[in-house]
Each structure stands twice: as structure tokens, then as C-alpha cells.
Amino acid sequence: MDRSEITPAVVKRLLAAQFPHWAHLPVTRVELDGWDNTTFRLGDEMSVRLPSGDSYTAQVDKEHRWLPYLAPQLPLPIPQPLAKGAPSADFPRPWSIYRWLEGEPATVDRIADLQRFAADLAGFLDALYRIDPVGEVAAGPHSHLRGGSVAALDEQTRAAIAGLDGQIDSDAALAVWERALESRFDGHPVWVHGDVVAMNLLVADGELAAVIDFGCCAVGDPACDMAVAWMLFSGESRRTFRETLGVDDATWVRGRGWALWKALIEIHHGRVHDAGAAQPGWKRMGWTKNATDLVEDILSAD
Numbered sequence: 001m002d003r004s005e006i007t008p009a010v011v012k013r014l015l016a017a018q019f020p021h022w023a024h025l026p027v028t029r030v031e032l033d034g035w036d037n038t039t040f041r042l043g044d045e046m047s048v049r050l051p052s053g054d055s056y057t058a059q060v061d062k063e064h065r066w067l068p069y070l071a072p073q074l075p076l077p078i079p080q081p082l083a084k085g086a087p088s089a090d091f092p093r094p095w096s097i098y099r100w101l102e103g104e105p106a107t108v109d110r111i112a113d114l115q116r117f118a119a120d121l122a123g124f125l126d127a128l129y130r131i132d133p134v135g136e137v138a139a140g141p142h143s144h145l146r147g148g149s150v151a152a153l154d155e156q157t158r159a160a161i162a163g164l165d166g167q168i169d170s171d172a173a174l175a176v177w178e179r180a181l182e183s184r185f186d187g188h189p190v191w192v193h194g195d196v197v198a199m200n201l202l203v204a205d206g207e208l209a210a211v212i213d214f215g216c217c218a219v220g221d222p223a224c225d226m227a228v229a230w231m232l233f234s235g236e237s238r239r240t241f242r243e244t245l246g247v248d249d250a251t252w253v254r255g256r257g258w259a260l261w262k263a264l265i266e267i268h269h270g271r272v273h274d275a276g277a278a279q280p281g282w283k284r285m286g287w288t289k290n291a292t293d294l295v296e297d298i299l300s301a302d
Contacts, residue, residue: 008028011027014088027041030047037056041100046082046098049095055144056093056215060084061094062217063096064096075127076208081096101209101212102209110203110206111203112207114237115240126245133189137219144194146216150257150258150261156265160261160267161177163268168292173299176298183251185221185254191217191218195215221251226252226259230256234301266282
């Protein structure tokens, strides 16, 4: 089933068949939707998330198994699974119902104090990294490589750089990328969120209120979570994020590589998917600048 076919009517049929005690509640599509899942609000207190492709189905069982383990050990709310739906004729993949979390996706104009926000996010990630890791969720296909080696992205990144020759400083991009490849992870694996972008950070009253979408979570190298330092922060807020979290030089270099990969891929993705869209992908994800400008920032900043 294509994501365009995942509609409120489909959700209503699924609820009627599998959770009839909730079938009377209104189903509305959320204003800012993710890529891995299509999300709807169910009544006032719940949400429904349906994987938008087969490659995302492993995230359903993972979140139901591990979010209740992580939640009591974290300083901010995270999604609470309430029920798991089964594949059916109406929808061919497993799906989930969660407790609704109040707040709006983070954007700079919604954040009261960006430095404080950076410190609060660093504090959340620090708490996540201190939770006892488990081997059964080691980074892999279920996390879309998050938590794994940045080397797994090498072929795709080099191709993206070559395809943008003349539009970006290709030599500088290769230098940043090769530094990331040379920086090996030799620490203890930790829990990682895997997709720390502004749209997965909820703001209420100007402050960080919750962290959502753990579909890419895994146990491995935390460098993937550092990419937000370039996508949302700059200057003092970027320094606050790094210093509060206590990121070592090697992890920061790999994180810069992850940020570069994301920016390069978004340039190519935007050319295909942004035409006619209500807003470009980079803005939907809450980046502070477009992908081309982000590449320039990544190449010029340490």
C-alpha cells in the first residue's frame, strides 16, 4: 500500500475491526507528518501510526518492546504504546496506537531560548546514553543504519558529492567525509535515538517538552544523534549542546559526517519531491536553513 492510500477512512476500518471500543473516536491526519510512518490523531488522547513502507515494519515491535523500558529512565516524556494492530486486508503491515503527547514540532520561532533548549536536549540524550544497552537492538536494518558505522554510507555520500560538483565545494566535502571515515568508534555502545531532528522534538511554552519517533533507535555509536547540532543549532547554542553532552572530538567528527550525508541526500531528495509540496523537506524537518546552505555551514564549521 502506497502512503497516499493511507487515509482516515483506512484507520476507521482498522479500528472498527480490531479495536471497536475506539472506533467512535474522530480520526484526523496530523499537520506535520513523518516519512517512515503516516500519523493520525485519534480523539483527544491518542495517535495512530502506520508504517509507510515494508522496510519500516520492524520499528513497530521494537517500539512496543523497548519504549516502556526506556521511558521511566528519561527526563522527558516519550511515546507510550497502547495497542498494536495486526496486518489485514485493510492495511498489510502491523501498526500502533500511542498516547498523544502535547506540544508542537520544534522550530526556532517556537523556542524561547535556543541555548537552554540545546542544553535540555543534551541532557535528554545524556540520560538516554546512560541506560543499560541491550544486544538484541544493535544497529542494523531496523534502525536504517543509525548507530552503525558511518562507513556504511560511503558509496551513497561519494556519489552525492560527485553529483553536486560545481554546486558545492566538492574537495571540502570529501575532506570532511574522509575525516569522518577515519574516526573509528571504539567506545561502549549506547542507546541512540537515531533521528534527532526538530520535527521529533516537541515544544510547549517555548521549551523542550517531549521527544518522539524512536523508530530508528538502536544500540551503537551515538554519532548519528550529533547531526542535530548543525541542523538546528549554531554558534553558542551549538557549543552549549556539545559541551553539555560532553562530546569528544572523534564523535563530533563522525557526527559532522552524518550531518553532511543528510544534507547531501536532502538536496537530491528535494529535487524530486519538493516540487508542488506545501513546504520543502528541509523546512518540514525543522532545519534552520536549506540543504545547500547547510552543506556550506557543515564545511565551514568545526
